[in-house]
Amino acid sequence: MQRAILAPDLSLSRIVYGMWRLGDDENTSPEHVQAKIELCLEQGITSFDQADIYGGYTAEAILGEAVRAAPHLRDKMEIVTKCGIVAPVGRHSGARVKHYDTSAAHITASVDQSLTDMAIERIDLLLIHRPDPLMNHTETGAALDGLIASGKVRHVGVSNFRPHDFTLLQTAMRAPLVTNQIEISLLETSAFTNGDLAFLQERAVVPMAWSPLGGGALFKKRNKKLLKLMTRIGAQYEVDAAAVAVAWLLAHPAWIAPVMGTNSLSRIATLSDACKVTLSRQDWFELYTEATGAEVP
Template identity: 40%
Template sequence: MTSPAFMFSDFIAGFWRIDSWNMSLQQRLGLIEHYLELGVTSMDHADIYGVYQCETLFGEALALKPQLRQQMQLISKCGIKPEFNGYDGRYVNHYDTSKINIIQSVENSLTKLKTEYLDVLLIHRPDPLMNADEIAEAFELLHAQGKVSHFGVSNFTTNQFNLLQSRLQAPLITNQVEISPLAMQSLHDGVLDQCQQHRITPMAWSCLGGGELLSSNTPQALRIRNTLHDVAQKVGTEDISQVIYAWIRMHPSCPAPIIGSGNLERITSAVNSANIHLDRQQWFSIWQAAMGHAVP
């Protein structure tokens, strides 16, 4: 498998909460422009975000300046079917990675995002009923129609990744996984090793642990936060979130952290974390605080 001919920006803009930020149309446009001015050109979406409303809110803003589309990469995901209190006749949370659902999800995303194509489409979660041949058929059709340029996965194990890749001619270009000092399984279960092996850029979601790293009082969170403050002082920042982003980006698979904020100052601070460099002992001190023990 050859390395994919696609580049994410070093950080990725996440819009899964845009429906809760109470932004006007102009503010949403300003948010997009702020990201682009900072060099954050990869925009992460999913069909289900905001009960299927977040892509619409983004698309409405993009329509004010459609020329911005050429400056960004639009990413979306499909396959999750939440119950949503009986929405669309659903009575149980489930996954649907059938060919017909993948194609319909893409059509819906294109309409809502007001674009003719997606740069990247991801299967949002591994589906126990996933038929790799059927997914491959959907991917091939969408690519042939010019509706999706590249494909990837999210939250897949190495075996699930390999299964789907075995049916595809083009390489999967990413695995979007949770990475933070509170969620380090991908460092140890082979997922990031696989990304490094194939020179695939992993996308990192929930880098701040859903805010728990900044506010939770569990013993683990307190240990980590105390260590983050210590490292922050040594590297010259008062913002421990910058240390977290630097810690994630130090992994040799070069994860691209997703910034899930609508606050312009926090976004700028996150991107400026690229100027923070940790040494190995600082990195492992955070690992140790997270695990509760030293390395063997």
């Protein structure tokens, strides 16, 4: 599988396994989680996406139990996690309202907890999960630089940031922000025209794409014509429609890294099918036209 280079000492597999729903599975045993990880590794999917808030602040610990049970897996993985959202559940159940916290104290405490929960000594990539309207960019930037200097974090990036949020934080940092994880799919195409992808591509910053299948909405009846088109293209490569939707993202020159989340072992086993698909320019635009409901101007 191809790899996306974020920094000289950090690359991600072009497809990333997302652990957002890890805690939703009926089976969260270390053995079952290990089976998911090994299925990914067999396909060259070595990058795993987490966040402290996933599963009501439980998903990182579920991963950690698997790492403790099979410590040999850690050296084969790049672990991405996020911080900055405080929701009134789990360890933050005392919060009166869901809010963002990008203070140095919160970021540092979140990283320490994530390291403990995931049973690792260093986070490969830490992301600020959402733009914080109260962010003191100088304080946040210094905290992120400090975490890198301490060895607790290898590299840092952001998630859901617009270009102006990205540049604001970057101006207060020594270390580069190496990614922005944003929503991109055939059902969420705004990044192609609102400047978000162009901004990252100009700076050679690799975008990560969350919800690349539109949270499953891509396969609803209302998208029947689009699904029929994806199925037709997929048949040429003996893959399903989902693989075509992911291949559509992989085809972009910005080197988008889609984050794929599923608890089904059978679905995990086919995540790399997208790499079998080579879309022509007209294929790409035919999908884009059907997705947006209008031909390009």
